[in-house]
Amino acid sequence: MEVTASDLDNLKATELRLGLPGIDAPEKPAPVSPRGSKRALLVSNEECWPGKNKSPEADSGGQEAQPMAKAQVVGWPPIRSYRKNSFKARKEEMEAAGLFVKVSMDGAPYLRKIDLKVYQDYKELKEALDNMFRCFSTGELSGMQGCNGSEYAITYEDKDGDWMLVGDVPWEMFMSSCKRLRIMRRSEATGMPSSP
Amino acid sequence: MSEDEDGGGGSAKSRGGGGAPPPFSDQVLEIVLENVLQFLSSRRDRNAASLVCRSWYRAEAQTRRELFIGNCYAVSPRRATERFRRIRAVVLKGKPRFADFGLVPINWGAHFHPWVSAMAAAYPWLEKLCLKRMSLTDGDLSLLAHSFPNFKELSLICCEGFSTAGLAVIAEKCRHLRVLDLIEDYLEDDEDEMVDWISRFPETTTCLESLGFDCVGSAVNFEALEALVTRSPALRRLRVNHHVSVDQLHRLMARAPQLTHLGTGSFGSAAAAIPQGGNNVVDLMSTFAGSKSLVCLSGFRDVAPQYLPAIHPVCANLTSLNFSYAEVSAEELIPVIRHCHNLQIFWVLDTVRDEGLQAVAATCKDLRELRVFPLDPTEDSEGSVSDVGLIAISEGCRKLRSILYFCQQMTNMAVVTMSKNCQDLVVFRLCIMGRRRPDHVTGEPMDEGFGAIVMNCKKLRRLAVSGLLTDKAFAYIGKYGKLVRTLSVAFAGNTDLALTYVLEGCTKLQKLEIRDSPFGDSALLAGLHHYYNMRFLWMSSCKLSVRGCMEVAQRLPHLVVEVIRERDEDDDHEAVEKLYMYRSLAGPRNDAPPFVEIL
Numbered sequence: 001m002e003v004t005a006s007d008l009d010n011l012k013a014t015e016l017r018l019g020l021p022g023i024d025a026p027e028k029p030a031p032v033s034p035r036g037s038k039r040a041l042l043v044s045n046e047e048c049w050p051g052k053n054k055s056p057e058a059d060s061g062g063q064e065a066q067p068m069a070k071a072q073v074v075g076w077p078p079i080r081s082y083r084k085n086s087f088k089a090r091k092e093e094m095e096a097a098g099l100f101v102k103v104s105m106d107g108a109p110y111l112r113k114i115d116l117k118v119y120q121d122y123k124e125l126k127e128a129l130d131n132m133f134r135c136f137s138t139g140e141l142s143g144m145q146g147c148n149g150s151e152y153a154i155t156y157e158d159k160d161g162d163w164m165l166v167g168d169v170p171w172e173m174f175m176s177s178c179k180r181l182r183i184m185r186r187s188e189a190t191g192m193p194s195s196p
Numbered sequence: 197m198s199e200d201e202d203g204g205g206g207s208a209k210s211r212g213g214g215g216a217p218p219p220f221s222d223q224v225l226e227i228v229l230e231n232v233l234q235f236l237s238s239r240r241d242r243n244a245a246s247l248v249c250r251s252w253y254r255a256e257a258q259t260r261r262e263l264f265i266g267n268c269y270a271v272s273p274r275r276a277t278e279r280f281r282r283i284r285a286v287v288l289k290g291k292p293r294f295a296d297f298g299l300v301p302i303n304w305g306a307h308f309h310p311w312v313s314a315m316a317a318a319y320p321w322l323e324k325l326c327l328k329r330m331s332l333t334d335g336d337l338s339l340l341a342h343s344f345p346n347f348k349e350l351s352l353i354c355c356e357g358f359s360t361a362g363l364a365v366i367a368e369k370c371r372h373l374r375v376l377d378l379i380e381d382y383l384e385d386d387e388d389e390m391v392d393w394i395s396r397f398p399e400t401t402t403c404l405e406s407l408g409f410d411c412v413g414s415a416v417n418f419e420a421l422e423a424l425v426t427r428s429p430a431l432r433r434l435r436v437n438h439h440v441s442v443d444q445l446h447r448l449m450a451r452a453p454q455l456t457h458l459g460t461g462s463f464g465s466a467a468a469a470i471p472q473g474g475n476n477v478v479d480l481m482s483t484f485a486g487s488k489s490l491v492c493l494s495g496f497r498d499v500a501p502q503y504l505p506a507i508h509p510v511c512a513n514l515t516s517l518n519f520s521y522a523e524v525s526a527e528e529l530i531p532v533i534r535h536c537h538n539l540q541i542f543w544v545l546d547t548v549r550d551e552g553l554q555a556v557a558a559t560c561k562d563l564r565e566l567r568v569f570p571l572d573p574t575e576d577s578e579g580s581v582s583d584v585g586l587i588a589i590s591e592g593c594r595k596l597r598s599i600l601y602f603c604q605q606m607t608n609m610a611v612v613t614m615s616k617n618c619q620d621l622v623v624f625r626l627c628i629m630g631r632r633r634p635d636h637v638t639g640e641p642m643d644e645g646f647g648a649i650v651m652n653c654k655k656l657r658r659l660a661v662s663g664l665l666t667d668k669a670f671a672y673i674g675k676y677g678k679l680v681r682t683l684s685v686a687f688a689g690n691t692d693l694a695l696t697y698v699l700e701g702c703t704k705l706q707k708l709e710i711r712d713s714p715f716g717d718s719a720l721l722a723g724l725h726h727y728y729n730m731r732f733l734w735m736s737s738c739k740l741s742v743r744g745c746m747e748v749a750q751r752l753p754h755l756v757v758e759v760i761r762e763r764d765e766d767d768d769h770e771a772v773e774k775l776y777m778y779r780s781l782a783g784p785r786n787d788a789p790p791f792v793e794i795l
Contacts, residue, residue: 079602
């Protein structure tokens with residue numbers, strides 16, 4: 001199975017490195033509250049900026065074990081924290097609204113994560129899930145109502161914590177309420193109790 | 197001393213008071229003078245008038261209505277309120293500008309408290325207050341609300357320390373409030389302690405003219421907001437935060453068709469429950485069409501591009517458009533831009549791309565101010581705008597006065613072209629985000645480009661430089677930048693000569709902020725003749741030592757020389773990591789935190 005971007009993410013997360021936590025500032029959103037709490041100022045000064053102690057980082061070579069991103073310099077480029085946080089905060093809020101969701105499949109040894117924003121409609125989503133979990137199932141996945149050829153049903157957990165069948169509501173509404181996906185064996189789906 | 201401070205207090209002989217009262221004829225003259233001086237509004241004119249003689253000094257002090265304090269530590273509140281007794285409006289600025297970029301530690305200072313306490317006693321008729329980069333608490337806001345029965349206008353820009361609780365007191369107690377503008381402030385709000393401040397405005401018709409809270413992180417009570425807007429017939433400017441959905445905005449606009457300035461909240465985010473279909477956009481468009489007075493639009497957080505056409509009906513009337521929080525592509529922006537023939541102020545993200553700027557150049561012939569911000573403010577991001585866009589703007593927008601341009605790469609030729617085409621430039625701020633990056637075509641330093649700007653733009657007052665710059669660039673600035681008042685330098689220059697050129701040449705220099713440039717003590721000492729004419733000097737990550745800074749402090753007793761040391765610096769006590777120095781009549785401040793050493 002080919003190595004995908006999400007595999008790289010996982011590898012990086014488990015990689016042993018010498019370096020300050022949070023050093024991957026460009027990739028992981030820093031925990032800055034959009035509400036501008038007291039902590040936010042501290043965070044923006046201390047956590048987001050590795051290697052802030054001795055500034056010209058470029059000259060000292062930024063040797064703090066940065067495999068990927070160049071060492072960030074405090075306050076450069078000169079963009080107000082307010083503006084920087086506006087975009088980060090939005091991204092956090094949108095993530096919270098369920099755009100990156102975990103996908104589990106009954107019987108599969110590990111989960112996957114997908115970005116719902118990438119898909120335009122249910123068809124694309126199904127195809128993507130098909131591709132992702134092909135190796136774990138013999139036939140085609142299908143979660144749509146009325147399709148009874150497959151042994152799996154695609155379900156999702158919504159904002160209220162209920163497990164719903166994928167495909168009932170308009171795509172936009174699904175996108176904004178879906179918190180995670182579960183590809184469920186039909187045998188489980190039929191006699192299942194109210195909570196997973 | 198002083199071009200824009202509150203007058204020549206340094207010259208002791210111009211202080212009034214003490215000794216016998218002036219003879220009767222002088223008193224009459226003073227009254228006559230007061231009647232004349234009351235028409236003088238410019239503070240620079242007033243400062244000049246106050247230096248003529250004691251009589252003029254007194255008359256001017258009695259008739260000044262607006263007090264401008266460019267540095268809250270330059271004078272003590274008591275001294276200011278003793279000299280000027282009849283102030284109705286105060287502008288007060290605190291932290292150095294580099295605090296916006298995280299270079300000044302928290303709790304550095306700029307506390308509002310001593311000022312509001314002094315003013316509460318001295319100016320019971322205070323009507324207007326504008327604070328920039330000050331630190332204020334809810335207690336301060338409460339004191340304000342209770343001390344000034346006639347209070348009308350509050351503007352807080354880049355301030356911090358207060359919360360919705362403070363806003364609630366203002367809303368409730370300031371019965372004559374016309375303006376409440378919160379601009380890029382950091383509110384201290386814990387989730388569970390948020391206060392419904394909108395509901396605290398008086399239930400009767402209000403005299404609100406301007407309400408701006410786009411920086412308030414917490415959602416406001418929408419029903420209360422709608423009711424407030426409904427009972428505020430004088431409301432002309434409304435800027436809501438991103439929690440207000442496009443449907444809610446629709447309702448607000450219907451209540452206030454007389455608005456001239458509108459800051460939208462979220463403009464069609466997918467997260468909100470949007471009913472299907474394009475009907476929404478059509479409805480919104482007709483609402484915009486009904487707002488015939490709109491001249492300024494901003495906000496556009498979380499834009500859904502299909503909602504953009506809704507603003508087409510008002511574009512032709514717009515003089516100011518702020519899209520700098522809207523992540524929309526050039527293709528989506530260009531149709532909007534093409535309607536904006538009368539635009540004078542345009543703020544946008546670099547997603548506008550060179551093509552978008554070309555559209556601006558073709559359409560917005562009256563453009564005075566352009567700001568292009570980076571969506572991804574890092575050094576390695578992909579540049580979306582370049583020298584091509586800059587040249588296009590310079591060719592199309594000849595009346596340009598102010599530009600702030602973030603890019604990844606630039607050429608001297610483009611900057612030279614702008615210097616020749618835009619002769620009215622007063623503010624030129626170019627930020628090439630890659631540090632020390634040369635001209636990407638010729639590989640040369642950016643000296644010639646910035647040199648051309650100072651040479652050709654004879655009205656230039658504010659300059660920010662970037663890219664690879666040698667001492668030569670600063671030689672140009674010192675030689676030609678005779679009107680430059682504010683200069684920002686980062687990662688530039690080779691030797692002390694560069695700073696020396698500037699300090700010796702720029703006779704009108706008032707604000708100088710420098711970071712990460714190889715300037716040392718001898719350059720610092722080259723400015724001794726000028727520092728009393730300046731509001732401040734900031735130098736961080738340069739090559740200064742305690743000895744050099746100490747010498748400045750000793751030679752210039754009216755300069756406060758602050759050395760700021762972060763907590764985790766090593767024990768190199770000789771090097772000065774951050775220097776902030778400013779002229780002051782008040783002497784060393786008594787509220788300095790432990791990490792500030794005043795030499």
